[in-house]
Amino acid sequence: MKARFVLLLFLAVASVGLAYWEEENLASPKSAQQNPYHIPSDKFQTRFETENGNRIRVLEEFDKLSEHLQFLRDYRIVEYRIRPRTAVLPHHSDAEYVLVITRGKAIVQLLTHPNDVQLLLLKQFDVLTVPAGAISYTINRDGDDNLEFIKLALPQNNPGQFQNLYPAGNYTPSSYYQVFRQKTLQAAFNASYEEIKDALWGPNQWKNEVVVKLTHKKIRSLIKRAQSSSTKHGPFRLRNPVEPRYSNKHGSFYETWPLEKYPSLEDLGVSASHLKLKEESLFLPHFNSKGIILAYVADGEGYYQLGSPYPINKQQQQQQEGLIERLTANVTRRDLYIIPAGYPVAVNALEETQLEVVEFMLNAHNNTRKFLIGEGDNVVKQIDPVLLSKSSPEKVKELFNHQDKSYFVNLEDQPDEE
Numbered sequence: 001m002k003a004r005f006v007l008l009l010f011l012a013v014a015s016v017g018l019a020y021w022e023e024e025n026l027a028s029p030k031s032a033q034q035n036p037y038h039i040p041s042d043k044f045q046t047r048f049e050t051e052n053g054n055r056i057r058v059l060e061e062f063d064k065l066s067e068h069l070q071f072l073r074d075y076r077i078v079e080y081r082i083r084p085r086t087a088v089l090p091h092h093s094d095a096e097y098v099l100v101i102t103r104g105k106a107i108v109q110l111l112t113h114p115n116d117v118q119l120l121l122l123k124q125f126d127v128l129t130v131p132a133g134a135i136s137y138t139i140n141r142d143g144d145d146n147l148e149f150i151k152l153a154l155p156q157n158n159p160g161q162f163q164n165l166y167p168a169g170n171y172t173p174s175s176y177y178q179v180f181r182q183k184t185l186q187a188a189f190n191a192s193y194e195e196i197k198d199a200l201w202g203p204n205q206w207k208n209e210v211v212v213k214l215t216h217k218k219i220r221s222l223i224k225r226a227q228s229s230s231t232k233h234g235p236f237r238l239r240n241p242v243e244p245r246y247s248n249k250h251g252s253f254y255e256t257w258p259l260e261k262y263p264s265l266e267d268l269g270v271s272a273s274h275l276k277l278k279e280e281s282l283f284l285p286h287f288n289s290k291g292i293i294l295a296y297v298a299d300g301e302g303y304y305q306l307g308s309p310y311p312i313n314k315q316q317q318q319q320q321e322g323l324i325e326r327l328t329a330n331v332t333r334r335d336l337y338i339i340p341a342g343y344p345v346a347v348n349a350l351e352e353t354q355l356e357v358v359e360f361m362l363n364a365h366n367n368t369r370k371f372l373i374g375e376g377d378n379v380v381k382q383i384d385p386v387l388l389s390k391s392s393p394e395k396v397k398e399l400f401n402h403q404d405k406s407y408f409v410n411l412e413d414q415p416d417e418e
Ligand SMILES: *[C@@H]1O[C@H](CO)[C@@H](O)[C@H](O)[C@H]1NC(C)=O
Pocket: 190
């Protein structure tokens, strides 16, 4: 009796084990491919939303998205969509930000010190740094189009955590003056408690609103007062008339480079860039020497290919010398993709679509982008062919000299892979 039970138990355990083993092996390598460096748009969590389309979303913490993204745990990504003639109420935050406008036009008021008050005009692909503790508000100054921007947050207190703090409001936002007791406020304001409450968090205050609609007239007067020149915080342009870092008829790449020219970015070790690829164009394979890129798809659809020297999908018992794994993804509007330092990467726009990508680069100090193919900034070409390949040195040389374009090429007319 006992022996039979043990045998049954053994069979049950063995069959579960077998089923498990089969499942692991049945999963076709293609469908089971995981790419932790591609983060689809649905991994953003909504922090605020209105019926007419204003929205603030924050990307989940990187270390919760994947164990392979632990190295980004100190950073967050925030995405805003603001309706025409609408303002995000003034607040400050316990994080530093680098902001890039991905659509539309803005006015940003930045109060870093009582004697450093800036009213700035921003357009698509402008970059702004917002120091921690600076009180700011952002307005969509356009009458018709949405304003969209993306922010890299570098939290000051808790790694990966940040919050906005508002001076006025009656619950979301709630005024920070409320935290002080009555006596403190009366003495501090030299006013009655009723007066203070009425002005800052009374029943007439903002409730479930962190954005407000402004009149035409108000916007016009703000635009008139705003300065168009750039300050030490920006705006820095990633578009015409600034010279692109790389460009030809297939694409362009603008970058805040060299970083020393942008002290507020240099302090953070962050650079920003804007990649634009024409239909079916390819940004040639390259890698970054030190920089880690967080790329956000502002528009279009693309495909990216990344080589990971660390095993992601393959079950390897121990690290072996010289192995590399191919990770790919179709990327679309509002997706994020990550390019770790040293990893070879190539990105292209799909058919019938232009790809617009906005990038933040961490560890941007002294980064160099090394191209693996093409004429410009190609490092592999410099290797002695005898050490590069066992093939004949002439053939290798010829192969690397075959492409006379730099940075961008077109994929059209290339036969599809099997
Ligand atoms: C407080 O307000 C009263 C008038 O309401 C004024 O006379 C007085 O000077 C104020 N005190 C301070 C310290 O501002």
